[in-house]
Amino acid sequence: MTNNEYLLHYVWKYRLFDRADLQTMDGQKVDIIDPGTHNTDAGADFFNAKIKIGDKMWAGDVEIHPSSGDWTKHGHHTDESYNSVILHVAERVKGVVRNQKGVQVPQMQLIVPEDVRKNAAYLLNSKSSIPCKNHLPLVERGVICAWMVEMGLQRLERKINDIFTHMARFNNSWDHSFYVLLVRNFGFGLNSDGFERLALSLPLNCIQRHSDSLFQIEALLYGQAGLLYDDIVSDDYYLQLRKEYGFLKHKYQLKPIDGFLFKKLRVRPRAFPQVRIAQLATLLKQSDRLFSSILEREDYRQLWSYFQVDTSDYWHTHYSFGKESERSRKYLGESSFHVILINTVVPMLFAYGRKTGQEKFCDRALQILETVEPERNAIVAEFAVSGISPVSAFDSQALIQLKKEYCDKRKCLYCKIGNQILAR
Template identity: 40%
Template sequence: MERLMHYVWQYRLLTPADMVTVDGRRISIIDPGRHNTDAGPDFFNAKIKIGERTWAGDVEMHVRASDWHRHHHDSDPAYDSVVLHVVDCDDAPISRRNGEIIPQMVMRCSPEFHRRYDMLVGRSDIDLPCAPEIPAIHPLHLRDWITALSYERAYAKADRLIAHLERYTGDWEQTLYVTLARALGFSINSEPMERMALSLPLHFLRKHSDSLTAIEALMFGQAGLLPCSPDPDGTARPQPTGDPYIDSLVREYVFLAHKFSLRPVTSPGWKMGRMRPQNLPYRRIALLAAMVAGDFRIVRRLLSAKCPDEAIELMRMPLTGYWSNRFSFGAASERSFETMSRASATVLVINVAIPLMIAYGMRHGDDALTGRAFEWLTTLPPESNSIVSTFSAAGISARDAFTSQALIQLRREYCEKHACLLCRIGHRLLAARAKR
């Protein structure tokens, strides 16, 4: 409730008739102040007029006026600067430590406004309760919000990449290796893929870059996907399977794990059920191993790519040998499969190449590179997933990846987090209701 009160105050959604103190003095907001999300009053440095007198100070809000005493604000010097107490229920007078009575106002919102707020926020993570009213929002407002969301998501990904870069003291290749591993998990297995890569630094793999078997053994072993049993001291012990390829990986991993004092990731959390065979983690790990083997110098190749198609082809490295016709350990198929569909490779470009370009551009002051990254987003096709479909049904169609990324950001960071008050769509719908 207090969050709703903060929202109404911050955006001045009260009608003049409701702006009055409990003792009958008229109130007008000159400046609502700065919203404070830390300790202390809810709004700093507000400027308001109460009766004929103008006040500059802080504003505090509670559902019940008696919460002022329940929270011990009456003995806290941080609240001596409060010039107005806004409440939903006026059940007690309040005062500063010196005994001065603080003006109090009851915030009245229409029952319809409360209903709309509860309807939007209460179900926003389940469905799209605002869908029926989206078509009524002016296209210009929607376009501005889509643009802001797409930039927000792109820079959030770049910031995550830069955080890894700082962790690895400026090693772009190690940073991209972890970023690529996470992206290859395609949301469902992104966390286990990243944990596997974090447990297996790139410089370990480079010591054996001339042996694909060694790299595959290290990755599958650290991922906990090889049949090994731990000895009492924690070291891996082979469990023969009768499959020459798997047994060779196990032997190699046991040797290398002892050499580098490695331990498999604990409870990696791989998800295998109800997914297409090509999305199983075995083949994704095999692709990552193939990209690392030989010479993992992909950063420069991605940064120098002239168009998205070049980057897409870098992500579609062919798999040979054992993995040319398998999706997991076991029997081979009668035919070979492409390593990755163009649609999946496009998603990798969106989640790896474009954040790399933005992060690199930010670090080196290369605005042209950053601009090129966003141009790529406008030329790449949109992702095809349930989020994009949901918004399309509500009237917001995605014609390119720039828009689909915005819709994913909207769903993940606003709808699913019940942040309708921070969403420009929710704000417009609620503000319109508050003023009726």
């Protein structure tokens, strides 16, 4: 759909045109009682409109195009689903249009007010990554707050849809779905795809069968990650891991992924993939039923305690295999813990509450988001410069949703902030 067509939809939806003396192209008076419900899927553009044409009241659908010729160009004249269209609206009208039954469809010209067109052109063609950046300080705070709530919930909805996809893949297992999501997010962005591939290559039940041995869980994870194939490393721990993995690989008929998928460039040593896997191994060992353990912890403090796991002793003096370093414990830091909460625990709790009809888990998920401090990233920083500073992780998640789904896609006409700027 072109920007011009988006604009026509916007003008129609909010009735930003001159409503005096509206008439069809054959001269019948038009009175728009209800413009209808905007449809963003297949079918007519607006459903269930109520329009008086001449002396007769009509209820049905409305289709909108830049040109009346688009009706035939898009094949609506042969599509019976458009037989319910009671009015065809176009910016340029020339000739008649007929539906699949051969019945002529009334047409009306829609003229976009010049000030609306100019404001829309400014937003849609802005060079800024946040199109309305210079106008944000003028937007009512109530509008921004209400839209932020909607954005935060939209982002949660997107995440739980991904979880339900995992659920279908793993025979509705909450533990296995949680496991894949948890391992993915231990990649912390840069290595997320590699960590997810690791989880998908190593079934959770393989790990659960060795829940009494941290060493065997480490062997499974490092081996499946393709990180035990360096012949230069020769310390005892590494060689023992490789030997143990060789046995387990054969036992479970495992196929490792490629170690080059894990990146260390521009990564702090404490966030090296080897360290993250060590932390993950300890976490997986401490609980046989992963997701059940999360459900049992009712607040931030209990969750923090659960995720404060220590690594095996080898990693107290290493950041990678074969290179000894100063002794230090490799606990999960607070900012890393927040990433896991925001991207794993919260969406899983929300999805579980939604699926089982237990609102308390949805409420708990939202409470956690509102408790955790906002994320620090380029998107949040850019909005802060423009006058929108988040106070919680829920707010920062809302800003990420706004930026990725509206600003980046230039869907300003569907954004309530953009709507107010246009309305001014």
